[in-house]
Amino acid sequence: MQRVFSGIQPTGNIHIGNYLGAIRNWVDLQDKYESLFCIVDYHAITVEYEPEMLHQRVLELAATLIAAGLDPDKTTLFVQSSVPEHAELTWLFTCITSVGALERMTQFKEKAERQKGGVFAGLMNYPVLMASDILIYKAELVPVGDDQIQHLELTREIARRFNSMFREVFPEPQPLLTKAARIMALNDPTSKMSKSLEGSYIALDDDDNAIRKKIRRAMTDPGPQGGEMGPGVKNLFALLEAFAELELVQKFRDDYANQSLRYADLKQALAEAAVTHLAPIRERIFELLAKPDQLKEILHAGAKHARQLAQETMAEARDAMGFKMPVA
Numbered sequence: 001m002q003r004v005f006s007g008i009q010p011t012g013n014i015h016i017g018n019y020l021g022a023i024r025n026w027v028d029l030q031d032k033y034e035s036l037f038c039i040v041d042y043h044a045i046t047v048e049y050e051p052e053m054l055h056q057r058v059l060e061l062a063a064t065l066i067a068a069g070l071d072p073d074k075t076t077l078f079v080q081s082s083v084p085e086h087a088e089l090t091w092l093f094t095c096i097t098s099v100g101a102l103e104r105m106t107q108f109k110e111k112a113e114r115q116k117g118g119v120f121a122g123l124m125n126y127p128v129l130m131a132s133d134i135l136i137y138k139a140e141l142v143p144v145g146d147d148q149i150q151h152l153e154l155t156r157e158i159a160r161r162f163n164s165m166f167r168e169v170f171p172e173p174q175p176l177l178t179k180a181a182r183i184m185a186l187n188d189p190t191s192k193m194s195k196s197l198e199g200s201y202i203a204l205d206d207d208d209n210a211i212r213k214k215i216r217r218a219m220t221d222p223g224p225q226g227g228e229m230g231p232g233v234k235n236l237f238a239l240l241e242a243f244a245e246l247e248l249v250q251k252f253r254d255d256y257a258n259q260s261l262r263y264a265d266l267k268q269a270l271a272e273a274a275v276t277h278l279a280p281i282r283e284r285i286f287e288l289l290a291k292p293d294q295l296k297e298i299l300h301a302g303a304k305h306a307r308q309l310a311q312e313t314m315a316e317a318r319d320a321m322g323f324k325m326p327v328a
Helices: 016-029 051-067 085-094 099-103 106-114 126-135 146-165 208-216 231-243 246-257 263-289 292-321
Strands: 003-008 034-039 076-079 141-144 174-177 188-192
Touching: 003 016, 003 126, 016 034, 016 051, 016 141, 016 231, 034 051, 034 292, 051 076, 051 263, 051 292, 076 292, 085 126, 085 292, 099 106, 106 126, 106 146, 126 146, 141 146, 146 174, 188 231, 208 263, 231 246, 231 263, 246 263, 263 292
Parallel strands: 003 034, 003 141, 034 076, 141 174
Antiparallel strands: none
8 A cells, every 4th residue: 555644733723624624634545545644743843832732732633633533543643753763854854955945935934924033943944844754654645735735845856855865765755635625714715714813713622502603603795706606605615515415515506506595594504514513523532532541552552653664764864874873
């Protein structure tokens, strides 16, 4: 089986945009590929964060991923910092990556503008760490959205440069573009749903009433704009397609085409479909969080397997670069 790798940051409040855009896709992939999915806590410290909350957020994210359908018996689920070879390979790759390439990264430029206390090297080297995450497992496929294509291309360039400068060690991973529609903010459907925008998202652990309330308040439109469905209604239909039966979606699409759609009816139907779909996930999250030792055992087992693979790759990389002394 081909090997797939992807990672997600433990930054709190996993929302339906994360779930529909990435996590649900991972659940499908675990039956088709040898899958490694990583909670990338090293990435989470490239911007301001709360150290005292980091461990708890790792556990919350692990619980969320499992509750959403990742099966530890089918996939390797682990925490990035539990495999120190990620950091070691990052240093080796940093030494063959140009500063210019890192400065051209769109996400670096956007995040650097928001850094009030100055830009730290970790933020610039984020894509190098991402390349290490992927290449240390010799992953052949990486599920990504459009916003990560640039980073993945740099990963391919780093692999190509390493293989050219030293010897063939790393494959050039290919993207697995996610097919899910991009989920937009409920209160601003021209912006992507984000946990940094209050009122824009539905969290996977929101209770039923919170879900209904947020959907009732979701922005709609006065009608078609330029012959197309407006962004607010388009976003509601994207969510309805994700959570409801096809017949219900078609009924509301017909209403829209016939100009008989009532937004209140659409929102109510969406809210109930979302509640039905998300309630079991929320309940499972709380069940798992009530057993933190069990979560830690799952993550430890995943890290143990991941580290075996990482150590094999690091031995090859060290040898190729001329480091011949045995590791203590």
